[in-house]
Amino acid sequence: MNIKKVKTGIIAAAVGMACLVSTPAVMAAESQYIGSLVYRTGPYAPGGIPWADGFADYINLLNERDGGINGVKLNLEECDTAYNTDKGVECYERLKGNGPTGMPAVMPLSTGITYALLDRVVADKIPLITSGYGRADGSDGTIFPYVFVPPATYWGGADIAINYISQQEGGYGNLKGKKIALVYHDSAYGKEPIKTLEALAAQHGFNLTLFPVPHPGLEQKSTWLKIGRQLRPDYVLMWGWGVMNATAIKEAAAVNFPREKFIGVWWSGNDADMVPAGDAAVGYKSLQFNGVGADFEVHKMIKQVLYANGKGSAKSEAGIGEVAYNRGVQSAVILTEALQGAMNEFGNKPVTGEQVQWALDRLDIDEARLKAIGAEGLFDPIKLSCADHLGKGRAKMTQWDGSQWKSISDWIEPNNEMLGAMYKESAAAYAKEKGITPRACN
Amino acid sequence: MFYREAGEFKASYKADQAILPIRQDRWFIWAILAVAFLVIPAVSSDYWLGTIMLPFLILALAAIGLNVLTGYAGQLSLGTGGFMATGAFAAYKLATMFPGMHILLVLLFSGTITAGVGILFGIPSLRIKGFYLAVATLASQFFLIWMFNKFGWFTNYSSSGVISAPPMTAIGDVLVTGAHATVTAKYLFALSIVTLLALITKNLVRSNIGREWMAVRDMDIAAEIIGIKMLPTKLKAFAYSSFLCGIAGALWAFVHTGSVEPLAFDVNRSFQILFMIIIGGLGSIMGAFLGSAFIVLLPIFLSNAPHWFGLDIPVDLISHIEAMVFGALIIFFLIVEPHGLARLWQITKEKLRLWPFPY
Numbered sequence: 001m002n003i004k005k006v007k008t009g010i011i012a013a014a015v016g017m018a019c020l021v022s023t024p025a026v027m028a029a030e031s032q033y034i035g036s037l038v039y040r041t042g043p044y045a046p047g048g049i050p051w052a053d054g055f056a057d058y059i060n061l062l063n064e065r066d067g068g069i070n071g072v073k074l075n076l077e078e079c080d081t082a083y084n085t086d087k088g089v090e091c092y093e094r095l096k097g098n099g100p101t102g103m104p105a106v107m108p109l110s111t112g113i114t115y116a117l118l119d120r121v122v123a124d125k126i127p128l129i130t131s132g133y134g135r136a137d138g139s140d141g142t143i144f145p146y147v148f149v150p151p152a153t154y155w156g157g158a159d160i161a162i163n164y165i166s167q168q169e170g171g172y173g174n175l176k177g178k179k180i181a182l183v184y185h186d187s188a189y190g191k192e193p194i195k196t197l198e199a200l201a202a203q204h205g206f207n208l209t210l211f212p213v214p215h216p217g218l219e220q221k222s223t224w225l226k227i228g229r230q231l232r233p234d235y236v237l238m239w240g241w242g243v244m245n246a247t248a249i250k251e252a253a254a255v256n257f258p259r260e261k262f263i264g265v266w267w268s269g270n271d272a273d274m275v276p277a278g279d280a281a282v283g284y285k286s287l288q289f290n291g292v293g294a295d296f297e298v299h300k301m302i303k304q305v306l307y308a309n310g311k312g313s314a315k316s317e318a319g320i321g322e323v324a325y326n327r328g329v330q331s332a333v334i335l336t337e338a339l340q341g342a343m344n345e346f347g348n349k350p351v352t353g354e355q356v357q358w359a360l361d362r363l364d365i366d367e368a369r370l371k372a373i374g375a376e377g378l379f380d381p382i383k384l385s386c387a388d389h390l391g392k393g394r395a396k397m398t399q400w401d402g403s404q405w406k407s408i409s410d411w412i413e414p415n416n417e418m419l420g421a422m423y424k425e426s427a428a429a430y431a432k433e434k435g436i437t438p439r440a441c442n
Numbered sequence: 443m444f445y446r447e448a449g450e451f452k453a454s455y456k457a458d459q460a461i462l463p464i465r466q467d468r469w470f471i472w473a474i475l476a477v478a479f480l481v482i483p484a485v486s487s488d489y490w491l492g493t494i495m496l497p498f499l500i501l502a503l504a505a506i507g508l509n510v511l512t513g514y515a516g517q518l519s520l521g522t523g524g525f526m527a528t529g530a531f532a533a534y535k536l537a538t539m540f541p542g543m544h545i546l547l548v549l550l551f552s553g554t555i556t557a558g559v560g561i562l563f564g565i566p567s568l569r570i571k572g573f574y575l576a577v578a579t580l581a582s583q584f585f586l587i588w589m590f591n592k593f594g595w596f597t598n599y600s601s602s603g604v605i606s607a608p609p610m611t612a613i614g615d616v617l618v619t620g621a622h623a624t625v626t627a628k629y630l631f632a633l634s635i636v637t638l639l640a641l642i643t644k645n646l647v648r649s650n651i652g653r654e655w656m657a658v659r660d661m662d663i664a665a666e667i668i669g670i671k672m673l674p675t676k677l678k679a680f681a682y683s684s685f686l687c688g689i690a691g692a693l694w695a696f697v698h699t700g701s702v703e704p705l706a707f708d709v710n711r712s713f714q715i716l717f718m719i720i721i722g723g724l725g726s727i728m729g730a731f732l733g734s735a736f737i738v739l740l741p742i743f744l745s746n747a748p749h750w751f752g753l754d755i756p757v758d759l760i761s762h763i764e765a766m767v768f769g770a771l772i773i774f775f776l777i778v779e780p781h782g783l784a785r786l787w788q789i790t791k792e793k794l795r796l797w798p799f800p801y
Binding site: 038040041080082087089090094116118120188189191195212214430433434435 | 601
């Protein structure tokens with residue numbers, strides 16, 4: 001290497017630095033900026049792509065059909081996290097100041113990123129919406145003013161699963177002496193339901209056995225031999241993630257554990273996880289906090305307005321209606337309803353995170369509103385308040401028929417009285433550790 | 443022309459043994475420190491300080507730690523993530539058990555605890571060498587993460603197994619952890635600690651301990667014959683390396699992210715840091731910084747670059763391009779200079795001395 005090359009190198013580096021300092025591309029002045037953290041690449045991309053498509057499709061639908069919200073155009077920018085916490089934090093920091101008013105809310109789509117952002121969103125005054133993941137005790141709005149967890153929490157999910165099992169068995173009284181196993185991803189996410197299940201086991205007298213599966217969960221032979229040959233439980237619950245789900249279902253089939261008695265949480269209920277398991281997955285059940293299928297009014301509109309004109313985000317219309325896609329639409333509805341609430345109060349111009357937090361504290365998506373959106377049945381009505389950042393927390397049971405999910409129950413409400421006390425207790429412990437004074441809610 | 447030692451005379455042994463014997467080098471380092479301490483906090487945005495500089499500094503510290511073990515003492519290790527996790531969880535336990543304890547003490551003790559753990563996992567190094575040792579340290583990586591997941595005591599029985607840093611002050615009432623700490627305070631705090639530890643390490647590797655490490659690295663039998671005791675020397679390397687990694691882990695959990703789950707320190711972190719020192723240069727403090735810069739900054743640069751040039755490329759495509767370009771650059775640098783970026787830097791300096799008449 002001669003000195004000329006060094007010189008070129010230095011100049012190249014200097015040019016690079018100059019580029020880094022310059023501000024990002026100019027945004028249209030009066031549009032509402034929406035920053036979206038997605039994972040279209042990486043090991044979990046099969047579940048991340050439909051979510052991102054659903055989210056983008058609904059935002060684009062509002063833009064194309066209504067000209068945005070209250071006449072304010074929406075400007076969506078995605079940032080790819082690859083489900084990696086470091087990248088997710090970087091994405092959040094990069095996007096949070098964009099647009100005229102910054103990012104109005106963040107949906108990190110990952111437990112790891114959620115935890116890494118908990119402190120930051122408070123300082124930045126940006127609401128953190130974690131739909132069906134993240135901290136269950138985030139439902140206590142007095143201690144987590146900027147965390148919102150609608151429509152459901154893991155603790156609620158655990159309670160709903162037991163509730164469903166009791167219905168199958170003919171009442172809670174018949175749970176006594178039953179054996180229930182929990183197969184879980186050995187991480188912050190997978191451990192969330194344990195406390196609730198232990199409390200329920202003590203209350204109803206069933207035996208709970210725990211089976212942690214180390215990340216990424218490709219090796220579960222011994223786990224399932226124990227379950228299928230030794231323990232022989234009446235039901236198996238699963239808190240799985242990514243490739244662990246399909247592996248577990250295949251192993252369950254290998255030891256001939258009835259799939260009808262195998263119940264996964266919503267993250268173990270993606271279409272992308274069922275397809276690789278093939279016939280083994282037929283009959284497998286999963287909780288969902290959203291409706292399944294592609295027959296909702298909003299889907300028709302998305303097809304009509306976007307896909308008919310070649311403006312859809314997914315590669316083809318076939319992607320519409322996947323569970324993850326519906327969740328993306330649902331998250332987009334929650335966000336845009338909050339944006340609209342904020343605009344109704346603060347004027348029809350781009351709103352800030354603080355204003356959206358105000359609106360989320362009062363978010364009320366009732367049956368009538370859902371019907372107007374075209375999402376009736378796509379999810380349960382959500383009503384939040386300053387102290388309650390969760391809502392009813394209901395979910396439904398669905399079953400995989402080999403090609404798609406079929407809804408097999410109505411919305412099941414968890415025991416919110418018991419869970420509410422647990423949320424409060426856990427949030428209070430967090431507040432004590434972090435020195436947070438709970439805000440007053442009247 | 444400007445970078446030349448001609449005319450600089452050393453009148454004492456002290457001057458002769460200085461870390462930077464050439465005046466221009468000293469100026470350069472002072473200039474870098476001035477830029478790092480004064481200019482960067484003054485001109486950078488929060489995004490730059492908080493998401494680029496902070497992880498860069500903390501991972502550079504971890505890379506220095508691993509470089510002591512692998513680069514100087516020649517013990518290949520894949521347990522860096524586990525040791526960082528140990529530091530993070532030790533710091534969390536200390537901070538919650540003794541709420542009044544100063545953050546510097548917390549860091550010091552968590553580093554010491556990690557050093558103890560490092561010694562424990564270093565004991566097999568007397569019998570196991572090379573790749574086999576790498577596998578043994580890999581076991582420590584998995585064991586430690588499993589342990590923090592398994593036993594609720596480490597996380598104060600949090601249901602999710604996530605630890606979260608309480609707000610702590612460094613000097614006066616300047617917060618450096620928690621939600622209300624400013625990014626500038628966090629950055630300056632991390633920078634001070636990293637600078638101090640890098641300086642201590644630089645001196646340590648120039649001392650008799652460092653020479654022993656290098657002797658063991660270059661040929662362990664020869665080292666033993668000239669009277670270097672294997673076990674204490676290797677364990678010292680494990681202890682000091684883990685000490686640095688532990689502090690890096692504590693800084694990562696407390697100052698950078700604020701809340702962290704054990705998976706943040708999984709085996710990928712260990713590989714990331716190993717790649718840093720391989721690309722940066724084994725056996726070089728400078729290399730740890732260069733490697734960290736390469737691994738942390740380059741992907742961010744690549745993922746931002748299309749945006750700056752006004753190109754509208756879908757995010758998934760950007761991610762794929764980023765991975766491809768990053769991989770190609772790693773191969774490019776390893777072919778151009780197998781001894782790492784630090785060696786490239788050294789060559790540059792040698793050329794500069796001859797400038798403008800290189801041969």
